[in-house]
Amino acid sequence: MHSDIAFWQVLLLTLYSMYQTIDDITIVSSLAQPVWAGLITGLIMGDLGTGLVIGGSLQLTVLGVGTFGGASKIDANSGTILATAFSISAGMNAQTAVAAIGVPVASLMIQTDILGRFTNTYFQHRIDRLIEAENYRGIERNYLYGMIPWALSRGIPVFLALQFGGSFVSSVVKVLNTDLQWLSNGLATAGALLPAVGFAILLRYLPARKHVGYLILGFTITALFSTLFTNVQTLGTAVAKVSKGFTQSFNTVSMLAIALIGLTFAINEYKHQVELQKQQPAAPKQQDDEEGEIYGDED
Structure with a gap:
């Protein structure tokens, strides 16, 4: 079993989790994708192979998942970060980490995404007033301020999970590898099947019948x-x-x-x-x- 996650690793992963959501809604450099999250997290944690396996699995899982208008979707990027970090630090099987950590975390982060959107309306209303006052510098500043709730909606939960959840996850992994070996094998099987679910969703929305x-x-x-x-x-x-x-x-x-x-x-x-x-x-x-x-x- 590997050692706990170092603080510098926690800090870098937290900063990346904050950046990736901003990139997803502004820069769109493709760094806000699970496969990139797995690559970057794997490099930081010192195990590139595990990062690519987990990132690739979650990338295929959400391949056909989209969001329209103001709708929220599962945050597979944050799920990939935590699944990869805990898989490497606690010695968890990659596919088990996908099913036991990656997917649940990705689903739970919908709530923080909604909280970030809700908090961001404060700056939107300020911009409305600044538009009437023709205060263009103020509009620009508040536009940039709007990135704060978005970044914190990912940064805070990722930081807390990495900083304080390592010992808990290590204990869970130990139990899964001993008394609950059957459950660990089931989670690994489910994690391996998730990419097929992503392909099924993608084919559902692609014009497959036409082509x-x-x-x-x-x-x-x-x-x-x-x-x-x-x-x-x-x-x-x-x-x-x-x-x-x-x-x-x-x-x-x-x-x-x-x-x-x-x-x-x-x-x-x-x-x-x-x-x-x-x-x-x-x-x-x-x-x-x-x-x-x-x-x-x-x-």
Whole structure:
């Protein structure tokens, strides 16, 4: 079992948890994704592999989950941070950490997300008054102040959990690995199945019926290439045992080939849509009435 989480690690992870929610609503650099949360947390905790496994699992779990308007969604990023940190520090199985910590924390953080949104209305009302007063510097300051409740909605619970929850999680892991081994195995199995749930949600919202041909073709190509390059990898391993000078690795060739084929189809579809837009007549210009209602977008 590993040692407890050091304070500098707690501090860095807390700062990242505060940044990632701000990035998600302003900068949008993609650092506010579970796979990045797993990568960064794994680097800080000293176990990149575990971080990528947990981050990738939660990324696939929420792959098809979206939010519309002011709706809140589960915070898989914070769930990834805590699951990765406790998995590495307490020696917990990665898939068990996903099911036992990652998903529950991601769901509970909905409440802090709502609290952050509610608190942020204070600055929104101040901006309304500043707009009437034409105080532009004040508008800019209060816009930036609005990041404070967002950041604290993640930073405070992550800090408290990392700083004071380590011994509790270690005790739970010890029990799971001894008296409740059956429960630990069940949680690990559930964690391994969660990415499939994410894919199911994604397929539910994607126009799969409209493009069923691409779906079948993609599945077939993936299956064929995976089988082909698995055999190539096996052959390469056998050759490497015979010849010490053979060091070539084929681990990523299959995924690279599949990605390039997908990129080809995407480029062709993009060009096709551009041509269709050129052939269609220009849409009528939108007009606003005196009360602010927009006309011309009924389609």
